[in-house]
Amino acid sequence: MDTEVVVVGAGPVGLMVAAELRLAGVDVVVLERLAEPAPHPKALGLHARTLEQLAMRGLAGPFLSGGARIPAWHFGFLSEKVDLTRLDSPYPFLLAFPQHRTEAILAGRARELGARIVRGEAVTGLAPTGVSVRVGTEGRSWEAGWVVGADGAGSTVRKAAGIGFPGTDADTWAYLGDVRADAAPEPGYGVQNEKGALIVAPLPDGLRRFTGFDPARQDPAHRGLTLDELEETVTRISGVDFGLRDPEWLTTFGNATRVAADYRRGRVLLAGDSAHMHFPAGGVGLNLGLQDAMNLGWKLAAVVQGRAPDALLDTYGAERRPWGEDVAEHTLAQTALITATNPTGQALRALLSGLVRTLPDLSLLLARRLSALDVHYPVPGAHPLVGTRVAEAPLADGRPLVEGKTVIRPDGYVWWATDGDETPPDLGVAFGG
Ligand SMILES: Cc1cc2nc3c(=O)[nH]c(=O)nc-3n(C[C@H](O)[C@H](O)[C@H](O)COP(=O)(O)OP(=O)(O)OC[C@H]3O[C@@H](n4cnc5c(N)ncnc54)[C@H](O)[C@@H]3O)c2cc1C
DSSP: OOEEEEEEOOSHHHHHHHHHHHHTTOOEEEEESOSSOOSSOSOOEEOHHHHHHHHHTTOHHHHHHHSEEESEEOSTTOSSOEEOTTOSSSOOSEEEOOHHHHHHHHHHHHHHTTOEEEESOOEEEEEEOSSOEEEEESSOEEEEEEEEEOOOTTOHHHHHTTOOOOEEOOOOEEEEEEEEETTOOOTTOEEEETTEEEEEEEOSTTOEEEEEEOTTOOOTTOOOOOHHHHHHHHHHHHSOOOOEEEEEEEEEEEOOEEEOSOSEETTEEEOGGGTEEOOOTTSOHHHHHHHHHHHHHHHHHHHHTTSSOTHHHHHHHHHHHHHHHHHHHHHHHHHHHHTOOSHHHHHHHHHHHHHHHHOHHHHHHHHHHHHTTTOOOOOTTSOTTTTOBOSOOOOTTSOOEEETTEEEOTTSBEEEEOSSSOOOOSHHHHHTO
16 A cells, blocks of 8 residues: 555645545545645635635634735625624634635645645555555555545546536636736726626735636637637726736636535545536635544545544535535626626526625625535534534644534534533544544
8 A cells, every 4th residue: 555545636626635544543645636836826715614724724824814804704695795793703704815825725734734735646546445545546556544535626536536516517608817007996896787797806916816717708719718708898898997907817717516425435535626616706615625524634634544434535525515515606606697798697697686685684795605604514403503603612632622512523513412411422532532
């Protein structure tokens, strides 16, 4: 055996899984096909639940000190933004923080904890042997007890494991330009009208991301984007000439939406975009994946080290897959709102914006959904607190915590609770203590 676990993909999710495994002392190798990290940030934001979980590991500091706090964010580009300041979290905001910086912090953390990250190693297939999995790459093969596929939406691991990826193909295309602007609008600027949709998000070093939907550029045969095309689209939709220049990244992306049929097949597990893909509306995809990693890491470590039965790993997909489907559903709904440029759609949007403005509880409900504070893992028949979220808990060592009459899991959810005099079962010893 070359290692206990191979993680395929050194994106944010693979790196987080590797760090969590190392925290428990599991031997882990991360195989990444790219020789160097990708230069352009896809995700731009970290939501409240992700920040809570990073804080539990003592990791929130570099993120909080290096990102801007955005108090309200878009749901479906509605004109009324969703108020994040009322979230019941120590982090009632969206933190603007580009993905490549997140990856650099997580790579540093994984390495510091002892993970081996091998770059330029593209995985080509898997061969399960019963007690291990052979992971084939272009150059050699690695034998591991377990494999985590964190290799993105086109996942080789998912395909090799024979796990289906049902859902819908892209029928809508968005534009994206990371550029400088002579007349930059304030961060969070957004417009949606009969001509299309645009939001502007902040990036470091004076860059801005101009992104949105242009109904006039939906030809599937023309998927490139030039600076002139971006400028024309943005000016036509917003009515403002921002003087766009110095592009760093110009691209288009679609709204294909899929959730893996299973998150586990034997000794192979999926996490992040390999398990779910969707339109990046609301800025939730990376967050969803990091929360997968937090759920999976301690469970896989406990099973690898013989401290928990194999069945604990089945709870990973049982708990996380419904939340992947939840995100697939609300990002499809947001896509419908973003692309609603005809009079009927405009009327629907005006109605919904009015409701979000006048019903603070609706705004809060949408804010909790975007920020994943509504995620919970109920256990039928158990105490009602079991599976509920704990916002703040010192879980830096990744082990369960006994707090009065509750036991808190390493990913920050109540695991056991009582109203009576019972003492907690020895879950710490069984599953990670
Ligand atoms: C334009 C855009 C904007 C977005 N904005 C946001 C946002 O604001 N907020 C948000 O939360 N999310 C956002 N997302 C989504 C977010 O970027 C993804 O959810 C996130 O990157 C998923 O991380 P991951 O680690 O699962 O996968 P990835 O980031 O895709 O990483 C997978 C890694 O696996 C490697 N790999 C692939 N195949 C192999 C192989 N065969 N062998 C070895 N390595 C392999 C890849 O090179 C890559 O490094 C956005 C996405 C896009 C496209």
